[in-house]
Amino acid sequence: MFRIGIDIGGTGIQVGVVDGRGTIIAEESIPTRKDLPFPTQVAQIAQCARAAIAAAGLTEDDIESVGIGIPGIGGRNGEIIKCTNMDWNHVPFGAEFAKHMNKPVHIANDADVAALAESVAGVSAGTSSSVFITIGTGIGSGIILNGKIWNGAHGIGGELGHVIMRLDGVPCTCGNNGCLERYCSATALIRMGLEAAEKHPGSLIVQMVEGNLSAIKAKTIIDAARENDPVALEVYQTYISYLSQAVASVVNFLDPEVIVLGGGVSNAGDFLLDAVKAEYPKHVIFRDQPMADIRIAVLGSRAGIIGASMLS
């Protein structure tokens, strides 16, 4: 049997047909259009799903269910409570989708969906509890406990990025101060790198962007740190300390079997992983006990489709 997984992204909506082993066998996409009326948006998504089914050489009868991962909050009975990418607030997605394709529809937050994908078909496969942390513009997270997504009693949990990490700290887009994502995201690394580059115009960071500081990316700082540039190294070590303290906070509070690091910054691979693994146990209270293994996500952007297809 096959399932449909839908990933509502900021610029595009990816729809895939996924087999029983978590492999995407066909994929189609359409641009994200928040300006269209809700029924048209859903009709286009359903049309895209039909195209993916056809591309897989299947018919609708071969499809067991449809799962959808959204940047926002899923609800019950096919309702989507909030999805900023599409300007959806309390929309009856399931009921509208059923007009086009009569399949059970399951909805979840996109970080939760990615966490599920990694825990079933990715780097945390075979574990019963894991926390997936996606490190990009912000920090997203998904919690898997006893093999299932835990997104809270009201569906608003899993927002590790908005745990307070520095009281009265850097203002956050959410309206608060000192949120964890202001210290652990790619955006945070870039902010720290930019400050250091302004102070040290001779740094390799500045060289790498040919003096155009607004071109500094997380990768610029990571690459300069790999080259042992002292300015970049200091920034990177501070960033690793912050990220490790975030990981240790998750361990101290939730103690999952595995913590998975995903998102853009995780492309640094072992350079990131080895540093976090060495640093984070120092911040764990029971540091003489066995504790979470840290791993880099392996499914990348496919996690959205794969995890959505696994929703039930």
Add this chain to the structure above:
Amino acid sequence: MFRIGIDIGGTGIQVGVVDGRGTIIAEESIPTRKDLPFPTQVAQIAQCARAAIAAAGLTEDDIESVGIGIPGIGGRNGEIIKCTNMDWNHVPFGAEFAKHMNKPVHIANDADVAALAESVAGVSAGTSSSVFITIGTGIGSGIILNGKIWNGAHGIGGELGHVIMRLDGVPCTCGNNGCLERYCSATALIRMGLEAAEKHPGSLIVQMVEGNLSAIKAKTIIDAARENDPVALEVYQTYISYLSQAVASVVNFLDPEVIVLGGGVSNAGDFLLDAVKAEYPKHVIFRDQPMADIRIAVLGSRAGIIGASMLS
């Protein structure tokens, strides 16, 4: 049927016989003696349990199981991995106890046990997920998910007090800096009150302790704030802001149905509860959605015995 609940405290060990409704029907205690050999410690606890059974007018045949709450880490098959009060490290408590009384023995962390007690027979009864936060010298916490204690994949979770709340902040007893309990415990409130009292000798705080600043307790500051002393009020409002941000962090990450506040500071009752309820939603990312109800614990020190008896 009846069960035995044992609470290993810093100065005394409380043993109670608990009925099926979570009511303690008889209770005995002995002093905590970390200097005695392990077999003697266990023999004294078993003796105390027998005395409680007799005081309840029961026999050992009426007892279904024995539960024990420890400040530390429980293990599997009756092992206690760590219990600082008793100087226990990897001791076979269950096997030793069985020499005196042949009942199933269950072991858990004392904050987890209190969380369980409140969720079954206390203020969070009838809920499926809750986080219990005990606010005393430090901050302890227990997590209940789907009606069961969640203490992690390695038994080291539930330590909300050691989530990092201010990067590079106040040094903590655990060896790290900026742990949540350094900003949200009674100790933190006292530290802030003392600093304010030193700066403002005319404050009601100073009057209440007759100039003896070392006599300032959390209750002193709370009582002075209730009397609208401006110095105490400012300290209290800062403390409420910190505690509310801790509560919001729990909501953002775990989103339980209910958060229960216990421990010494929770004796402030509605004066604490109303302030936290008004403040914490401001720090929740999805603040326009339904979110956790906040309640004051009702079982007090009895939670240790009651919750231990409920372990299975």
